[in-house]
Amino acid sequence: xxxxxxxxxxxxxxxxxxxxxxxxxxxxxxxxxxxxxxxxxxxxxxxxxxxxxxxxxxxxxxxxxxxxxxxxxxxxxxxxxxxxxxxxxxxxxxxxxxxxxxxxxxxxxxxxxxxxxxxxxxxxxxxxxxxxxxxxxxxxxxxxxxxxxxxxxxxxxxxxxxxxxxxxxxxxxxxxxxxxxxxxxxxxxxxxxxxxxxxxxxxxxxxxxxxxxxxxxxxxxxxxxxxxxxxxxxxxxxxxxxxxxxx
Amino acid sequence: xxxxxxxxxxxxxxxxxxxxxxxxxxxxxxxxxxxxxxxxxxxxxxxxxxxxxxxxxxxxxxxxxxxxxxxxxxxxxxxxxxxxxxxxxxxxxxxxxxxxxxxxxxxxxxxxxxxxxxxxxxxxxxxxxxxxxxxxxxxxxxxxxxxxxxxxxxxxxxxxxxxxxxxxxxxxxxxxxxxxxxxxxxxxxxxxxxxxxxxxxxxxxxxxxxxxxxxxxxxxxxxxxxxxxxxxxxxxxxxxxxxxxxxxxxxxxxxxxxxxxxxxxxxxxxxxxxxxxxxxxxxxxxxxxxxxxxxxxxxxxxxxxxxxxxxxxxxxxxxxxxxxxxxxxxxxxxxxxxxxxxxxxxxxxxxxxxxxxxxxxxxxxxxxxxxxxxxxxxxxxxxxxxxxxxxxxxxxxxxxxxxxx
Numbered sequence: 001x002x003x004x005x006x007x008x009x010x011x012x013x014x015x016x017x018x019x020x021x022x023x024x025x026x027x028x029x030x031x032x033x034x035x036x037x038x039x040x041x042x043x044x045x046x047x048x049x050x051x052x053x054x055x056x057x058x059x060x061x062x063x064x065x066x067x068x069x070x071x072x073x074x075x076x077x078x079x080x081x082x083x084x085x086x087x088x089x090x091x092x093x094x095x096x097x098x099x100x101x102x103x104x105x106x107x108x109x110x111x112x113x114x115x116x117x118x119x120x121x122x123x124x125x126x127x128x129x130x131x132x133x134x135x136x137x138x139x140x141x142x143x144x145x146x147x148x149x150x151x152x153x154x155x156x157x158x159x160x161x162x163x164x165x166x167x168x169x170x171x172x173x174x175x176x177x178x179x180x181x182x183x184x185x186x187x188x189x190x191x192x193x194x195x196x197x198x199x200x201x202x203x204x205x206x207x208x209x210x211x212x213x214x215x216x217x218x219x220x221x222x223x224x225x226x227x228x229x230x231x232x233x234x235x236x237x238x239x240x241x242x243x244x245x246x247x
Numbered sequence: 248x249x250x251x252x253x254x255x256x257x258x259x260x261x262x263x264x265x266x267x268x269x270x271x272x273x274x275x276x277x278x279x280x281x282x283x284x285x286x287x288x289x290x291x292x293x294x295x296x297x298x299x300x301x302x303x304x305x306x307x308x309x310x311x312x313x314x315x316x317x318x319x320x321x322x323x324x325x326x327x328x329x330x331x332x333x334x335x336x337x338x339x340x341x342x343x344x345x346x347x348x349x350x351x352x353x354x355x356x357x358x359x360x361x362x363x364x365x366x367x368x369x370x371x372x373x374x375x376x377x378x379x380x381x382x383x384x385x386x387x388x389x390x391x392x393x394x395x396x397x398x399x400x401x402x403x404x405x406x407x408x409x410x411x412x413x414x415x416x417x418x419x420x421x422x423x424x425x426x427x428x429x430x431x432x433x434x435x436x437x438x439x440x441x442x443x444x445x446x447x448x449x450x451x452x453x454x455x456x457x458x459x460x461x462x463x464x465x466x467x468x469x470x471x472x473x474x475x476x477x478x479x480x481x482x483x484x485x486x487x488x489x490x491x492x493x494x495x496x497x498x499x500x501x502x503x504x505x506x507x508x509x510x511x512x513x514x515x516x517x518x519x520x521x522x523x524x525x526x527x528x529x530x531x532x533x534x535x536x537x538x539x540x541x542x543x544x545x546x547x548x549x550x551x552x553x554x555x556x557x558x559x560x561x562x563x564x565x566x567x568x569x570x571x572x573x574x575x576x577x578x579x580x581x582x583x584x585x586x587x588x589x590x591x592x593x594x595x596x597x598x599x600x601x602x603x604x605x606x607x608x609x610x611x612x613x614x615x616x617x618x619x620x621x622x623x624x625x626x627x628x629x630x631x632x633x634x635x636x637x638x639x640x641x642x643x644x645x646x647x648x649x650x651x652x
Contacts, residue, residue: 059649079569079570083564083567083568086567087566094562098559098561098565100559103264111563114257114568115566115568115572116567160566
């Protein structure tokens, strides 16, 4: 049985117009990501990785080309439908966590369900607790955001991305604000979630974090430069060892 | 509906998390609503006070005076003065006005054993006391006979009694009015302050004949003739009758204007009602300005809040909030703030009225419509001034909002 395609893009282009100047942020991106994959997207700044993430995350629309997310033709959706599909199919993780301040971990994790219009979730509190357990924060459920460390805050954000059982988890530099050790913990968490069946796509510019993924796509000037499977995947142990060698 | 409730909860949490700021934001509305309630209540309280004093003035009162016109800053008499001829004619012919009294007023200096005092003497007939409902608490007052013979007797008010005679009952004693000695034949029942704050007990009342003949020589005309209609239902009849009789006596041809004026108690109430009503309206309008200022305060804070929470808005949009969810959230925040401000303002206004009552004894009944106006206004302010910031929040581009530092 062929695996389900979570992402499929055909000749995806994104052009920004700034007066008379046209900037081609993405050129002819053909990308297929199947269920259960763990993909790292790398590239220098200006390579188009953020633009790609925004389009894949249904926050932006391509200038041309087609995009199917979990079988849904995204190009045809209007603003409200895009909001709903973000709510149902995508879990976002941001570099600066983007949690609500002075709010408990539990309430933060529940947030996506506030905007759920399908009514498929009945007990948001239970689900939030379960998601927090998944990221190892079962003893921090009622802590407020400002009482948590950076790594813990990012775990809360990951739990928030898990709660709606999304088809795709999108991580935008999730480890960008964290120290090396905590970054490895977070990367390891991604590996575990991937092992549990989650499809994960993460943007990063740290090669040692990208090494945790199964597949790496390298972008340059809006085009896919390389797209290959990672042979020597990092594990928590190997990464920590490498870290000790340096310091 | 379910979505609305969820958004409502979100908005409420946002307000709760910023308690201090929320309170300060609502403060403008609190003060505005309290100001509206207190001014409207004070205005209506004053109106009621004036109205009740006018209706206490006398029973079915009519006042007939010479027509005056305001010219060059002075009131100029436009016709022949109302005089004894008119009075006798009315007494003889009137059906609807059983009681009639002329009124001749003069400023005088009264001298008693305790000192002297500037006051006003009113020359009237014995009907005056019935027409104006003024009771005599001590002594017998004066009679028609006293009026006919122009005897030097007078009735004095409580203030005169206190200042010129100390505590002893002055009935039967002498008082010198502009050097002419009068015998006191009665004390007026205390009335207290009048509509315009004047002392209604600072007066002397004597037969008009005495004043005209003994005090100032024969002066032509009265200040006015006061009359009371047979009953409340016949005030109109009395007015028509007086007009007809006077036009005849004054020989006014058909088509010509009256050279006299008749004011009834009803008209007096209407006029003062208009004046105090306009006053209330002006005060209320001034107070509403503070409400609008409060609304602008809410808009200001909401705009700051939208900017400050740009990233939060971006996050909400990214995880699936629709534009309408964001719009609703911020609109609810603004409305809840101004509504809560309105309710607190209503309570503050009622409390303010109570404090005024306790400290000055001026009773202000809190006007029900002022509560409704304050309430409605605060909701309106929330919607009007909350919409712009809410729309700004909803229209944020999620990508830019997420990047916002």
